[in-house]
Amino acid sequence: MNKTEFIKKLSSATGLTENQSEIVNGIFESNFFLSKKNSNKIIDEISHKIKIDKSKATEVYNSAYDLIGNSIVDKLKHPFGS
Numbered sequence: 372m373n374k375t376e377f378i379k380k381l382s383s384a385t386g387l388t389e390n391q392s393e394i395v396n397g398i399f400e401s402n403f404f405l406s407k408k409n410s411n412k413i414i415d416e417i418s419h420k421i422k423i424d425k426s427k428a429t430e431v432y433n434s435a436y437d438l439i440g441n442s443i444v445d446k447l448k449h450p451f452g453s
Contacts, residue, residue: 372442
């Protein structure tokens with residue numbers, strides 16, 4: 372999944388605008404997100420930058436984390452295409 376697809380899927384999964392989804396994508400790109408240690412930091416940053424409450428930011432984080440995780444699993448299952 373490329374960046375544009377990720378932004379569109381995140382937008383549809385969370386109800387964010389594409390602009391807000393781009394901001395969330397930038398936050399994930401600037402942090403090492405595969406570690407649960409950084410989750411609170413990322414959630415706080417999402418909440419602050421797109422001005423949403425912490426529970427919505429947690430929902431956005433979980434949706435983005437799931438999208439990325441599923442994309443990685445799909446890539447491992449089908450390394451040369453779909």
